[in-house]
Amino acid sequence: MNAEPALFDFGAYAVFVWSAFAVAAVVLIALVVTSLSGLRQRQALLQRLGRQLDAEVDR
Amino acid sequence: MRALVNPTFVMRWSARWAPWLGGLTLLLVAAGLYLALIASPPDYQQGDSVRIMYVHVPAAWMALFCYTCMAAASAAGLIWRSPIADLAAQATAPVGAAFTFIALVTGSLWGKPMWGTWWVWDARLTSVLILQFLYFGFIALSHAFDDPQRGQRAAAVLALVGFVNVPIIKFSVDWWSTLHQPASIVRAEGPAIHPSMLAPLLVMAIAFTCYYLWLLMVRLQSQILDGKIRALRLRQAHG
Numbered sequence: 001m002n003a004e005p006a007l008f009d010f011g012a013y014a015v016f017v018w019s020a021f022a023v024a025a026v027v028l029i030a031l032v033v034t035s036l037s038g039l040r041q042r043q044a045l046l047q048r049l050g051r052q053l054d055a056e057v058d059r
Numbered sequence: 060m061r062a063l064v065n066p067t068f069v070m071r072w073s074a075r076w077a078p079w080l081g082g083l084t085l086l087l088v089a090a091g092l093y094l095a096l097i098a099s100p101p102d103y104q105q106g107d108s109v110r111i112m113y114v115h116v117p118a119a120w121m122a123l124f125c126y127t128c129m130a131a132a133s134a135a136g137l138i139w140r141s142p143i144a145d146l147a148a149q150a151t152a153p154v155g156a157a158f159t160f161i162a163l164v165t166g167s168l169w170g171k172p173m174w175g176t177w178w179v180w181d182a183r184l185t186s187v188l189i190l191q192f193l194y195f196g197f198i199a200l201s202h203a204f205d206d207p208q209r210g211q212r213a214a215a216v217l218a219l220v221g222f223v224n225v226p227i228i229k230f231s232v233d234w235w236s237t238l239h240q241p242a243s244i245v246r247a248e249g250p251a252i253h254p255s256m257l258a259p260l261l262v263m264a265i266a267f268t269c270y271y272l273w274l275l276m277v278r279l280q281s282q283i284l285d286g287k288i289r290a291l292r293l294r295q296a297h298g
Contacts (some may be wrong), residue, residue, distance in 0.1 A: 007097065010107035016172050020165040021096075024118065028156050028270065035277045042284040045141040049291040056295070 066283045073276035080273040087266035094259035102256075109256070110266045117264040119162040122190060125155030129197070131221040133215035142286075143279075145211040147295055148218060149201055150278035152272050156194035163187060172236055182231035183239040186201040186224055191222040207289075274296060 003037045102109035110263035129151040135144035166184070167177045178184065201207075201214035232241045243251040250257055 010110065013108040013110075013172055016108055016168045017110050019139055020114055020168045021092075023164045023168075024114045027161055031153065031157050031274065035140045035274050035281070039277055039281045039284070040283050042288065046284055046288055046291070049288060049295070053291060053295060 066143060066286070069143055070280055070283050073280050077273060078278070080269055080276065084266060084269040086260060086274050087269055091259055091263035091266045093233040094262055099255055099259050105173060106167060108172050110258075111165055113259045113263050115162060115165040115169055116260055117267045118158045118165060120264055121189070121271060122155055122159040122162050122187070123278070124268070125151050125158060126218075126222070126225055128188060129155060130218045130225075133218040134212050136211065137215050137219070145208075145215065146279055146282040147275065148197075148215060149188045149211065150202070150275050150282055151271075152194055152197045152214075153278070154274050156191065156198065158267070158271075159187065159191045159194055163191060170238075179238050181237040181239060182235040183228065183237050186228045186231050190221075190228060191225055193217070194225060196221075204236060 091113065095110055099110070099113075101107045121181045129148045132148035132151065135141050136148060164183075164188075168280040170179075171177050197214045197218055200217055201210045215270070231237060232239050252260070
């Protein structure tokens with residue numbers, strides 16, 4: 001009787017399969033993080049510049 | 060149609076829909092990973108190494124799709140002088156470059172156990188490597204000038220000239236003798252792949268497409284804010 005293969009047991013190919021998924025995950029997650037943090041930084045900078053300009057106009 | 064090239068409309072629309080698209084991307088990636096790593100069977104010849112296909116093939120499709128979008132947006136920017144089209148091309152480039160990198164690395168990781176080598180200088184692999192350099196060139200060129208518009212124009216011309224590489228990549232496996240297998244999904248006779256393997260492939264492809272559209276919205280917002288920041292700094296500098 002054949003035993004059911006264990007979950008996530010990819011045998012001799014495991015190192016290749018997991019490396020491929022890991023590389024994809026790292027690249028895609030890094031791009032999301034840099035894109036979202038870049039947007040937050042610009043939003044904060046724009047608010048700061050707007051406040052500075054308002055203050056200069058008030059003076 | 061006119062609203063689509065209005066930065067205020069694009070900004071508002073992107074801010075509203077980007078989080079939903081992000082959520083949809085996560086759900087689809089989770090479903091794709093379940094199908095790819097748990098539900099789908101090993102291949103009768105390639106064993107479990109076939110699971111690399113569920114990342115490699117959608118990433119390669121997206122590398123070509125993103126480049127096509129980037130070239131189309133570049134053409135629209137050059138022909139109609141649409142600033143939003145230029146910004147869309149710039150927002151697409153890093154995403155396309157990332158997918159191309161993933162396609163190259165995962166292809167190499169699949170090639171080693173199946174072909175016995177990490178790399179061969181055949182037509183398909185070499186033309187995809189050229190695609191990677193085209194993306195890098197586009198990104199570098201668009202930031203190479205003090206005047207952002209000049210950079211965008213130069214990069215747009217590169218994107219259009221480089222588009223000739225897209226059909227070369229697609230048909231390289233038919234035109235030249237290569238280690239890489241020919242198309243097995245998009246072909247006249249229908250897909251040469253079992254539904255249990257086609258399902259994870261398509262789910263991952265849809266997930267990657269949503270990922271691209273999500274980041275396109277996020278990065279477009281950043282590009283539009285860059286323009287506003289530049290304008291405010293100019294106002295500050297001129298008192």
